[in-house]
Every structure is written in structure tokens, then in C-alpha cells.
Amino acid sequence: MGDKSATHDLVRKFEDLERGDVAIVGGKNSSLGEMIQQLSAKGIAVPGGFATTAYAYWHYVDSNGIREKMASLVAEWQEGRTTLAETGHSVRKLFLRGRWPEDAAESIKTSYRELSRRAGVENLSVAVRSSATAEDLPDASFAGQQETFLNISGENALLDACRKCYASLFTDRAISYRQTKGFDHMSVALSIGVQRMVRSDLSGSGVMFSIDTESGFDKVVIINAAWGLGENVVQGTVNPDEYQVFKPLLNNHAVVPILAKTRGDKSIKMVYGNKAMPTRNVPTSKAERAAFVLTDPEILQLARWGCTIEKHYGCPMDMEWAKDGVTNELFIVQARPETVHSQRDPLAAFHTYTVENKGRILTTGPSIGDAAVTGRVCLIESATDLDKFIDNSILVTRSTDPDWVPIMKRAVAIITDQGGRTSHAAIVSRELGLPAIVGTSNATFLLHTGQDITASCAEGDTGYVYEGIASITTNTIEPSALAPIRTSIMLNLADPAAAYRWWRLPAAGIGLARMEFVVSNAIRIHPMALVHFDRLTDPVAKAQIALLTAGYPTMPDYFVDKLARGLAALCAAVHPKPAIIRMSDFKTNEYAGLIGGAEFEPQEENPMIGFRGASRYYSPRYKEGFALECRAIKKLREEMGMTNAVVMIPFCRTVQEAKKVLEVMAENGLRRGENGLQVYVMCEIPANVILAGEFADEFDGFSIGSNDLTQLTLGVDRDSGELADLFDEQDEAVKWMISRVIRVARERGRKIGICGQAPSDHPEFARFLVECGIDSISVSPDSFVAVTKHVVAAEEAGEKQ
Structure with a gap:
């Protein structure tokens, strides 16, 4: 017994x-x-x-x-x-x-x-x-x-x-x-x-996982931190800081591989009480809410400890840590095996979810899991009302604790006001296989019992609650079922928050990472508005910028740090394979839409072929903004250690323009060939094909942008409904352009790939590319399996001929 x-x-x-x-x-x-x-x-x-x-x-x-x-x-x-x-x-x-x-x-x-x-x-x-x-x-x-x-x-x-x-x-x-x-x-x-x-009541504490808790990506350490004793983090009664650290580079003390730092509001902290009540919660100060709990050296120290513990135990670990506010020492106070992803075979089939016909966004919060569901809200205010829960509803509450487990098992999804990725609601939801959106701060205020909603954790780190019932499609991907392949299949990725979802795909790297996605979603501010804040006249824009950049030494530092960390997550997802990062390719009307952007952008009749891409990088109108982009790439590669980042220049019209851009990059510390830096060019203008040999002298590789190349070869606006029938990437003229640039690139020893949609939609186009000898085809993750099968078939057909 x-x-x-x-x-x-x-x-x-x-x-x-x-x-x-x-x-x-x-x-x-x-x-x-x-x-x-x-x-x-x-x-x-x-x-x-x-x-x-x-x-x-x-x-x-x-x-x-x-x-x-x-x-x-x-x-x-x-x-x-x-x-x-x-x-x-x-x-x-x-x-x-x-x-x-x-x-x-x-x-x-x-x-x-x-x-x-x-x-x-x-x-x-x-x-x-x-x-x-x-x-x-x-x-x-x-x-x-x-x-x-x-x-x-x-x-x-x-x-x-x-x-x-x-x-x-x-x-x-x-x-x-x-x-x-x-x-x-x-x-x-x-x-x-x-x-x-540990006197963490005078400092902070939290939880650490040696694996990404949502995707199972095994190359990152996730650390949550809040002020005071650790129970608030564990129970999910506070929204903590979150830090992500890249494990493979932790032994290189010359770099700081902290991929992400997200500041939580940390509204309360648990401190010592008296004999009758040994602990109590008190509000945190404004200074505590605005500050990170841990310094960069402390984040790295904990992450290294997490890797050492994981290696010793031989499995992903779930750990609790605390910092002593008297001695400033860090301690590990608990360690146990992680119980969800450690049980899964990384080569096993996994599901992806696509959410369409979405209603308006009602609230957001950190996403737990990667599924999406629709259902009816059941709002439970407190534990005394647990008997009122309706089976197969979406549970909405402030936070959960172990008393809530019986009704959590009967829910289809969980949404909370409070808590982070290591809160009770998050841990139990993972174990139950339920999607959860935690730490929304306002779900119980905005949602009501009986309301139809969609809870989506299928769009990256952020979970979205949409109004109404959306359409959800489930796809099954089996990496182990894919045959060996000679042509490299790469990924088109833009959202750093979703990058880890695809780590199981046997991709050859990232063929196209769109910098502008990070700028528009994570930064939101026009870079020139940060460099010349004093020139801004819009009071609303100035107030927004001041709020977003608070806590940074200078306003441009905000842009550099946010961009570098956003791109770092993309690089980490495929490391050490290459991640080709396209420098900003907004059009003027899109730049104008950024905060403060309208005062720095000209009005253009046709932005599609106007002041975009390479022409901006050496122009007095944007040269200082491009310098911030270069600083971010330099930080990404040299300070954070992501030397697998490859730079790509878009819409480069002439060879002389290529030389100017490379000169400006060198002025900002990015010299082609130095520290292994490779610079590619987009092949999307007929001039890039006609003078492919000359462009090959300036760049290390080409990436064919088939959409723009088709548009400019055929003289067809790709967005025109009237001309939709004429826009065809498989037109003989376009295929001639593609085949020629592939031939020249191969003759000159330069890598060449394509990042358009056509190989995903048309098996015969994939076969054409393989026959031309293309090095890589870059596709959206949900097309990866289909394109791989197309290419395998094309390669096998070629062998039989």
C-alpha cells in the first residue's frame, strides 16, 4: 500500500x-x-x-x-x-x-x-x-x-x-x-x-520552459517573469513579462540571442505578510509595470541553466525560478518534465487551421495551442458559479485554478482576462488539447453568455476572438511522408509570431521574409518620423510615437530593436539554414499609412512602379530610414548571432542603382562578403533579366518575383479586374524571362530561386522550373506539401527522360 x-x-x-x-x-x-x-x-x-x-x-x-x-x-x-x-x-x-x-x-x-x-x-x-x-x-x-x-x-x-x-x-x-x-x-x-x-518578494520570480510551449519548437527557452513571489505567475493572476531565448547560440558568449522581450503589465505582486496571513498581494508601482523584471544577462543565465537542466534530464523541462532581492542571486526552485510536447513525435502528422470569413476582432491575448474553434460563450465570474457552466461552450473567466479543471474538460476553448503562457489556464489547456486565449485583460467585460464567437490560436503568438461564427478549415501535414528531393523547397514567411508553427516542415530555409510585415505590425511607425520626430506636426501621431517608444534610449532605437527581434524569430525557426530577408518594399501609399508617415511621403499616381524598393535606399527622402533597417540587420547578425540572415534588395532597376545601394549598406556597416553576409536581388523587372550577368557581378543570388515580373513583362496591372485574364505567369514571354535568368545565374555560379504563387497552383509550372534547373522554390507553408509533391514528380519525370 x-x-x-x-x-x-x-x-x-x-x-x-x-x-x-x-x-x-x-x-x-x-x-x-x-x-x-x-x-x-x-x-x-x-x-x-x-x-x-x-x-x-x-x-x-x-x-x-x-x-x-x-x-x-x-x-x-x-x-x-x-x-x-x-x-x-x-x-x-x-x-x-x-x-x-x-x-x-x-x-x-x-x-x-x-x-x-x-x-x-x-x-x-x-x-x-x-x-x-x-x-x-x-x-x-x-x-x-x-x-x-x-x-x-x-x-x-x-x-x-x-x-x-x-x-x-x-x-x-x-x-x-x-x-x-x-x-x-x-x-x-x-x-x-x-x-x-528566496526573497523574491523584494525582486521577482516566474516560470521557464526549455521548449516553446505552443508549437513544441525545441530551439527556444521561454521565460515568464513578474514582480514578487511566484504564485501569481503560476496561478495566472498576473500578466507577466515574456522572454524568448535561442538555445543553439547560448554557448557563444559574444552574442545575445534574446529573440523576444514582451513587457507584461504585472499589475500586482505577492509579498510577505504577517503570521496570520504569511503572504498578500499589493499593487505594483508605475515604474515596476513599465520595467522588465530581468536584465539581459539574467535572462541569458536562466536560459543557460534551463538548457543544462534539460540536457541532464534528457527531456524538455518545466522550471520555476526566483531572484533574491537582497543578494540579487538567481535560483531554480523547481524542475519537472514538460508533459505535452515531450510526448509527441516531431515527425508525426500535425494539423494546421485556416480561419476565413472572420467577424470583427473583439479581443486578443497570448495564444495557447494552434487550433481554432467556434462556439457560444459561457461566462463564469467566480468559482461559486461553476455549476452554471454549459457543456461544449467557450469558457470565459478572469483566471482559473485547479478547482476549475472539471469544467475546463467540458469546454471547447478557454478565454481568460489574466495570466500568461505558464499560467494554470495555459498549462491545463495544453494538457487537455484545448485552444486558449489568456491574459486578454478585458474578455469578461466585452463578452457575454450566449454570444457566438470564434477563438483562433491558429495565427501565431497572438490569439484572436472574432465576433460570430467563422469558417475553419483543418489541414493535416505529414512530414515523414514526404519523399527526398533535390530542388530546395523554402518557405515564404512574414509573421514572426507564426514562424515556430512550421518548424517540423523539412524546409530548406526561408526564401522570402517580408520586412514590411514586421514594420507594419510590430513597429507601426514610419522610420523617418522617428529620426525627425521634431519635424512632425500631427499631435496625434506625436502622442502615439511617444507612447510606443517609451523606455527606449532614443526613438530610432525602438525601430532597430523591434525590427531585429522580429526578424530574429524568423531566422531562428530555420537556423542554421538561410533566411532571405527582403529589405522594406512598401509603396508610398503604404508608407504613408504608418504612424507619422503621411508627412514624409510624396503623392504618386502609380505607386506600384513609383518610389519603391532600391530607389528609396539612397534617396535623401528615405536614406536615414534605410540606415535604421541596416542597423537592425547588423544587430540581428552580429549582436544576436543570426548569421544565417541573407539580405535581399527589391525592385532594383539598374546596375548603377545596385552599386549605390551596396555603397549605402557599406556605410551602415553591412558589407557584402564581410562576416559571411550575402546580398541577393529580386528579379522582378525585365532589366534584371536582360542584364542578369551584370547584376550577378553585384549580388550573390537572385529571387524571381514572378508577380511583378509578369506584370512588367506583359504590361498588365496585376490588380486590375478588367485585365485579370491577361495576367498569366505561365505566358511564354514570362517563361522565356524566367528560363533565361536561371540559365545566366547558373552560368555565373549564383543561386537562384522563385517566391511566387504559381508553383503552388500549377504542377506544370513547378515542372517547368525544375527542368530549367532552378535551385529553390519558396512557397507559403500551407502549400509546402503540395509543391513538394509536384517537384518530386517533376524530378522523377526528368530522370526517366
């Missing part, structure tokens, strides 16, 4: 434990012992402490004569004679009314005195955490199932907290979870971890 453990010790020091001791001290405590024993020498700091054993738990149970009563109460519930609430309450009461056996109490008090002595503090403040002997297994997280008590001081308070820990093994949520997972309630014991408190 669990009482005859391998040892009859009542208490074990953490340093005497290892990960094989789960049966004795549970998952959390055996893991803490393992890290102290094995990883302290590698610089990972874990606060000391001790654990009560499973034997101590059964000793308490039998000393109070409650074993048979517990079994009987659980059996009555399983037989349907009592409710879950009645059963949980009755079993907990047995524990709370129990008395500590003298030897167990003395062992706990002696160990506590020793811990206090080693810390040099009388009645040391400790964290008291539950560690069930069935928890933290690779296929079951037991997230938040048992209780944690923080800032416990004094022997009597410690014994009382330990008694409450034992009782928490039979909270309603814990009973329900074990029943669902098939664990025998009477075979699971509880160990209690007593750990020196």
Missing part, C-alpha cells in the same frame, strides 16, 4: 536525494535533490531544504487511524453514493484533525532548526510545498494539484502547514485528476518539501 518504502526515514535532506527517489519523496523533491547533487557544480543554484518521506505520510495516516476511513470515503464516491465535494471535505477533515506522531514532529523540527542554523537565521522563513509520489511524470503534470505555503516561519507554523499539505492530497481537483489519470488514491503518498525562501 506504500507504507513499506525502501527506507523508514521520516525526513531526508535534499542533498541526500536523487531523481530515482520519486517513490520516497515524490517528483518535486527528488528533482530538487538531483539538481543539488548533480548540477550545483555546473553553477545552478537551488535553495537548500529537506523533505518528509512517503513513510512519514503513511506513519501520520496510521498513527491517526484514518487509513480505512479514507479508503471507505473514496469508495463511496466511486460508487456514486456521495459527491466529490463531500468526499474531499471529509477526507481533508481527517488529516486536519490529526496529531503529529512525536517522532515525525521531532524529525521535522530538528531538520528545520538545522536548516535555520545553516542559514544563520533563527526561525528561517521557508516555502512548504507538496510533492506527491505520482506527480511530475512525463505524461502527467499534476499542475497545481496540491497546495504550496510560502513565508512560513516557526516550528508550530511549519507543522501546521505540513498538516495542510497532507490534507491537500485530497482536494476535489486532486481526487478528480488522479481518477482521470487512473491512479489508485490509496497508493499515492505525499512528501513535503521544506525549502529556504
